[in-house]
Amino acid sequence: MQPAFRLSGGAIGAALLFAQLAALPAHAADPAPAANPEATLNAVTVVGNWLENANEAKVLEHPGARTIVDRETFQEAGANNVREVLRRIPGVQVQENNGTGGSDVSLNVGVRGLTSRLSPRSTILMDGVPLAVAPYGQPQLSMAPLSLGNLETIDVVRGAGSVRYGPQNVGGIINFVTRPIPKTFVADASVSTDIYSHGGSVKTNPTAFIGGTNDNGLGGALLYSGIHGNGYRESNDHVNIDDLMLKGTYRISKTDELSAAFHYYEGRAGMPGGLTSAQYAADPFQSVRPYDNFDGRRSDFSLKYSHNDNNRKFEVLTYYTDSFRGSNIEQQGTGTQANLRRLTAAPRNYHTFAIEPRYSQLFRGESMSHEVSVGYRFLREASDEKASRTLFYTPGTIDPTTLRSPVYQSRTGGTTANAVYIDDTINVGSWTITPGLRYEFIRSYVTDNFTGARNDVSSNEPLPSLAVMYHVSDQWKLFANAGVSFGPLQYFQIAQTTNGLTPEKAKTYEVGTHFNANGWGGELTLFNIDFDDELQLRGGTGGAPDAWTNLGATTHRGVESSLRYDFGALDKSLAGLSAYATYTFTEATYNQGNFAGRDLPFYSRHVATVGMRYARNRWALNVDGFAQSKQRSPGDPSTSTNYQTAESANGALGDIPGYALLNMRLGYDFGKSAQNLKVAVGVKNVFDKRYFTRSTDNNAGKYVGMPRTFYIQASLAY
Structure with a gap:
């Protein structure tokens, strides 16, 4: 067998070519003297990687729906995880912890009606590095290796990003940006504590940061954030997460910089599991899953060289990730074994290596400019996935962790992917037009280590896009874009290609506006997504565990708005x-099959937020509200003609009522005389609204939402 991470000659050649391009003089970027200098576009500078140094000015100039949330907002929302911020x-739309993603180690986020279970349909990054254990073969975030305390901003691009970033970008790009290395010495520490009204459980989030840069341009920072304690369920919801990052940078010259980062994440959490309808009615906070848990570890290293001047930007990013994720889940028997359980385990290891050179060149004219950007990514990933299980036993009569658990499934897999893109940002008059093309060359395989059977799949996909922006003024922009997104088959899906599964492809469209002037700011976007053939996990809705099915064509359309x-x-x-407010209307429906014309599962047609902030002297008061309409869990259209709205006995199927929550926070800043001490107290779910979600996977049932929760925040800075 070939080494898992042999760098191809093509990848090395491409990187060298990009380096040579960056070294060339930029004669083409220096136009002849203009007759009227004021008419030239000399004020234009090259943008390059538009995910870097994201701010409101970049949002205003982005030709698609985009939102950035900063660290101050995290803190004043009283958030202790990224789910609370993304809402x-x-x-x-973010699901509460549920199913096999039912712990703080996982992340369940969906965009525009796309499935939220383990966040499979968005390209999710941290500082530009994919968070998924295997971006092509296993994009789900059953382990989301990040903690909120280490983040500076969250940048969500919901459209116009498919050319530069992929795969799985039909749900846009979410980039979690960690705290930067400061120019001067900074040290701070903070702690926040959630105290749940039900059971008095406590969950603590400690955070620490130290860093700075010397006069020679050498900088470094150490970041730590964690989550420790118990949740609001009565048992089996203890969590221990530690997230550590070491960052370094060296300013080689005014235009050149070298940076590196080492990141280590380790998390373990219990999963209290789903409840049947009867169990939920008796006590929604109980747990009947004493042995379910999830744990994961990830080490990753990244190195980046960047060159930046007014006319060109060049960077080479390379990274390596080593991930482990494992779970223990009690599986309910069926038929004659309906009252029995067996304990299953799923240890999985993944390795990923990638190199990504990017080059952008600005060409100026008197009335027009072009920023031509080209990029390439070579990525190779390898997987080792096993599953074991005990014999069936009667719950409560034995400790299943003492039973023999033989391996019944063992697969290895791998992907070699080459992606290249080119786009041209054309500024002419009040217009910015950006045509682009991304091409994915993907080769994947899965081998069954018991039988020796091997499935190979390949995809060569052109993904064109076009974005247009009209600058009404410096503060008001109109935009429209269209693109094609692609989702390759994942390792589990490749293993069952005999079932006729095919990769996902979608066409996406947006029309909208950004504005920011005279105290007002906001956006309005209309969107449409057409899937040729969307895939859905059947899970506990009638199919075998981990079985996937083709839904056929689906459509996602709606409107997003925000105002501040x-x-x-x-x-x-x-x-x-x-004050601020947001409202989103989404209509995501099956286009064919037994459920044609009906809503897809687990999304709300209506979602709204509203909030107010008042700061005076050293005090700050925040009041925030969130509301979502009902969701559906109708069953599996490939096995049933009944679109189920009534609740099933196991709690997995049936409508999920909508709900509204109110949160409040009061903070005080003691100032420099007290080491910049800040303290705050707050309440989440002020009126203790009872709400729930469902799961239809291997840990099916009803899951109660967070009850009234009190929290305390304190921080010191030096």
Whole structure:
């Protein structure tokens, strides 16, 4: 067998070619003297990697729906995980912990009605490095290796990103940006504590940061964030997460920089599991899954060289990730074994190596400029996936962890992927037009280590896109874009290609506007996504465990909106008072089959947020509301003609009622005389609204939402 990570000659050649391009003089970027210098576009500078240094100015210039949430917002929302922050973003829907993603180690986020279970249909990055254990073969975030305390911003691009980033980008790109290395010495520490009204359980989030840069341009930072304690279920919801990062940078010259990062994540959490309808009615906070848990570890290293001047940007990013994720889940028997269980385990190891050179060149003219960007990525990943299980036993009569658990499934897999893109950002008059093309060359395989059977699949996919922006003014932009997104078959799906599964392909369209002026800011976007043949996990809805099925064509369409206002722009006496609101309408439906014309599962047609902030002197008051309409869990259209709305006995199927929550926070800043001590107290779910979600996978049932929760925050900075 060939080494898992032999770098191909093509990858090395491409990287060298990009390096040579970056070294060339930029004569083409220097136009002849203009007759009227004021008419030239000399003020234009090259953008390059538009995910870097994201801010509101970049959002305003982006030709698609995009939202950035910063660290101050995390803190004033009282959030202790990224789920609570992502709910504030239009078009993004986040499921409560449930099913086999039922712990704080996992992340369940969906965009525009796409499935949220383990976040499989968005390209999710941290500092530009994929978070998935295997971006092509296993994109699910059953382990999401990050903690909120280490983040500076969350950047969500819901459209116009499919050319530069992939795969699995039909749900856009989510980039978690870690705290940067400061220019001067900074040290701070903070802790927040959630205290749940039900059972008095406590969950703590400690955070620490130290870093700085010397006069020679050598900088470094050490980041730590964690989650420790118990959740609001009565048992088996203890969590221990530690997230550590070491970052370094060296400024070689005014235009050249070398940076590196080492990241280590380790998490273990119990999964209290789903409840049947009867169990939920008796006590929604109980757990009948004492042995279910999830654990994961990840080490990754990244190295980046970047060159940046007014006319060109060049960077080479390379990274290596080593991930382990494992789970123990009690599986319910069926038929004559309906009252029995067996304990299953699923240890899985993954390795990924990639190199990504990017080059952008700006060509200026008197009335037009072009920024031509080319990029390439070579990525190779390898997987080793096993599954074991005990014999069936009667629950409560034996400790199943003492039973023999032979391996019944063992597979190895791998992917070699080459992706290349080119786009041209053309600025002419009040227009910005960006045509682009990405081409994916993917080769994947899965081998059954018991039988020796091997399945090979390959995909060569052109993914064109076009984005257009009209600059009404410096503060108001109109945009439209169209593109094609692609989702290759994953390792589990490759193993069952005899069932006729095919890769996913979708066409996406957006029309909208950004604006930011006179205290007002916001966006309005209409979107449409057409899938040729969407895939869905059948799970506990009638198919075998981990079985996938083709849904056929589906459509996702709707409108996203956000509005914010700073009342200080109206009158100086109102300085410090601001408000925001968001609303999203989504309609995601089956287009064919038994459920044609009906809603897809686990998304809400209506989602809204509203909030107010008032800061005066050293005090800050925040009031935030969130609401979503009902969701569906109708069953499996490949095995049933009944679109189920009534609740099933096992709690997995049936409608999920909508709900609304209110949160409040009051904070005080003691200032520099007290080492910048900040303290705050708050309440989440002020009215203790009882709500729930469902799961239809191997840990099916009903899952109660977070009850009224009190929290305390404190931080010091030096």
